[in-house]
Amino acid sequence: MVVAYIDPGTGGIVLQMLVAAVIGVGVFFRQRIAALFRRKPAPSPPASPQRDENQST
Amino acid sequence: MRTSQPERDAGSYRDPSGFVFRYDNGIYRAVADDHWPIVEKLLNSPLWQNLETSGWVISTEIVPTADPVHRRLRDHHPEYHHFLRHRPLERISYPYEWSFSMLADAALLHLRLQRKLLEQNFSLKDASAFNVQFSNAQPIFVDVLSLARPTRMDIWPAYGQFCRMFLYPLLAYLTRRLTPRQLFLGSLDGLTAKEAYYIIGPLRSLAPTYFLDVFLQYLIEKSITPDKVRSLRKRVAVSRGDARAQILNLARLERKVLRLKKKWNPSSSWQSYQKKCTYSDDGRIAKADFVQRVLAAEKPQTVLDLGCNTGHYSRIAAGTGASVLAVDTDHDCIEVLYREASQEKLPILPLLVDIANPTPGVGFRNQERRAFLERATSECVLALALLHHLLVAARLSLASIRDLLADLTKKMLIIEYVDRKDPMFQTLLALRDDLYGDLTRDLFIATFSERFEVIEEYPIPDTQRCLYHLRKR
Numbered sequence: 001m002v003v004a005y006i007d008p009g010t011g012g013i014v015l016q017m018l019v020a021a022v023i024g025v026g027v028f029f030r031q032r033i034a035a036l037f038r039r040k041p042a043p044s045p046p047a048s049p050q051r052d053e054n055q056s057t
Numbered sequence: 058m059r060t061s062q063p064e065r066d067a068g069s070y071r072d073p074s075g076f077v078f079r080y081d082n083g084i085y086r087a088v089a090d091d092h093w094p095i096v097e098k099l100l101n102s103p104l105w106q107n108l109e110t111s112g113w114v115i116s117t118e119i120v121p122t123a124d125p126v127h128r129r130l131r132d133h134h135p136e137y138h139h140f141l142r143h144r145p146l147e148r149i150s151y152p153y154e155w156s157f158s159m160l161a162d163a164a165l166l167h168l169r170l171q172r173k174l175l176e177q178n179f180s181l182k183d184a185s186a187f188n189v190q191f192s193n194a195q196p197i198f199v200d201v202l203s204l205a206r207p208t209r210m211d212i213w214p215a216y217g218q219f220c221r222m223f224l225y226p227l228l229a230y231l232t233r234r235l236t237p238r239q240l241f242l243g244s245l246d247g248l249t250a251k252e253a254y255y256i257i258g259p260l261r262s263l264a265p266t267y268f269l270d271v272f273l274q275y276l277i278e279k280s281i282t283p284d285k286v287r288s289l290r291k292r293v294a295v296s297r298g299d300a301r302a303q304i305l306n307l308a309r310l311e312r313k314v315l316r317l318k319k320k321w322n323p324s325s326s327w328q329s330y331q332k333k334c335t336y337s338d339d340g341r342i343a344k345a346d347f348v349q350r351v352l353a354a355e356k357p358q359t360v361l362d363l364g365c366n367t368g369h370y371s372r373i374a375a376g377t378g379a380s381v382l383a384v385d386t387d388h389d390c391i392e393v394l395y396r397e398a399s400q401e402k403l404p405i406l407p408l409l410v411d412i413a414n415p416t417p418g419v420g421f422r423n424q425e426r427r428a429f430l431e432r433a434t435s436e437c438v439l440a441l442a443l444l445h446h447l448l449v450a451a452r453l454s455l456a457s458i459r460d461l462l463a464d465l466t467k468k469m470l471i472i473e474y475v476d477r478k479d480p481m482f483q484t485l486l487a488l489r490d491d492l493y494g495d496l497t498r499d500l501f502i503a504t505f506s507e508r509f510e511v512i513e514e515y516p517i518p519d520t521q522r523c524l525y526h527l528r529k530r
Contacts, residue, residue, distance in 0.1 A: 005283055005286075006278070006281055006283065006286055007286070008217060008218075008221065008246070008249055008250075008278075009214065009215070009216070009217030009218055010217070010277075010278060010281055010286055010289065011217060011250055011274040011275065011277040011278030011281065012216040012217025012218075012219075012220060012274055013212060013214060013216070013217065013289065013293060014277045014281070014289070015216075015269070015273055015274050015277055016211075016212035016213065016216055016302070016303075016306065017212060017292065019269075019302065019306065020211045020212060020302035020303075023301070023302045023305065024302070027301075
């Protein structure tokens with residue numbers, strides 16, 4: 001039986017990786033979109049800390 | 058009294074980083090060298106002090122190398138160099154003896170503990186309901202060696218185990234009224250995703266409450282092949298310091314467990330028992346007075362309340378300073394008593410146990426989790442309004458009831474004799490053969506006198522019942 005070799009926690013780990021990926025993508029795009037809107041009122045702010053967060057996602 | 062040989066806990070063998078043993082009436086834990094740096098760092102951190110003072114984790118101290126005890130422990134365990142001393146707990150209980158809210162509170166403790174630990178880059182490497190005990194009706198985490206420092210922080214490797222040990226049994230209780238006793242005694246690892254999926258039902262598991270944790274997890278588990286598992290190993294081991302995804306998941310689970318806990322209100326048929334039962338007010342007050350007076354005079358340190366119902370007499374016992382183990386076969390009674398005891402932090406441990414079929418020893422060699430009768434002995438046993446249940450419903454003989462009670466008590470017994478003319482006795486007999494024609498108070502006394510000495514006899518006014526204060530011979 002194949003099932004007997006698979007740790008019962010595997011599904012949970014894969015699920016969390018998926019969720020983490022979804023959240024990561026969500027955060028990434030939210031920051032991109034937020035950044036787009038923020039640019040309008042303030043024309044030339046220097047590099048914001050949000051850039052760093054983008055890199056980490 | 059000094060135990061010269063350390064006695065290793067039969068349930069403490071899975072984790073190679075250490076084990077628990079009893080020595081000199083204390084509870085100790087040996088920690089392996091490779092795991093020691095993490096444990097030492099954690100125990101010396103303000104975080105741990107914080108967790109100890111808030112009662113989330115068991116009080117633990119490092120046995121100093123200069124301590125003579127350390128040298129003796131080293132002699133017994135030459136392969137270990139580090140030892141911890143834990144505060145001993147009055148009683149040990151297991152999840153199959155808990156009520157719904159007890160399991161829910163143990164789940165919440167895990168989630169909150171994990172969130173706190175993450176702040177300092179620690180993490181729980183497992184989520185086992187057996188790592189929680191209860192003290193003053195509060196859950197307390199007891200396994201120090203479950204703490205690790207993972208590299209990947211955005212996932213919680215113990216999430217699957219958390220589901221099996223906590224979330225699925227809670228959902229199974231809410232949807233199908235399957236008690237932790239029914240679920241855990243069959244499998245010490247709780248419910249698998251597959252089992253949860255079929256218990257909850259394929260259609261229902263699509264609902265928002267179940268979709269992610271039950272349906273999706275089962276689906277993924279079903280489609281995993283050994284190849285995929287091997288490639289997963291590398292991915293779990295990567296270093297990722299951002300814990301936000303995990304924190305979000307923990308917060309979601311915490312909200313969910315809280316919601317489940319609120320969703321359900323116990324409705325035990327026994328709850329109204331005290332009100333509708335055989336007693337006049339005078340009778341009930343007299344009974345409570347007797348119990349109170351005897352307990353206050355004898356001052357037993359530990360009391361076992363058998364058939365505790367919603368715990369009226371357990372409270373009286375707790376009021377006289379005793380640590381009380383209160384058991385009943387009715388889940389909702391235990392639930393009600395736990396909720397109240399938990400709110401008032403009473404020294405009562407309510408457990409779902411059928412004394413005519415007490416929890417067996419289970420697990421590896423039937424010793425991993427000890428049998429109830431080994432954990433239950435007390436200085437005083439209360440057997441109030443119990444005798445007729447054991448005689449009629451459980452079909453036990455007077456002599457076997459006497460022997461059971463004599464084995465459970467170290468010193469004294471307060472027992473209520475219920476005559477067969479009593480209306481509740483008659484209710485129990487309604488659809489059964491009346492095999493109790495010869496049951497009289499004299500026979501009761503004669504039988505119990507073989508193992509007990511009668512100290513006081515007190516007929517309850519307006520009833521066919523009589524209270525006895527007995528001392529073990």
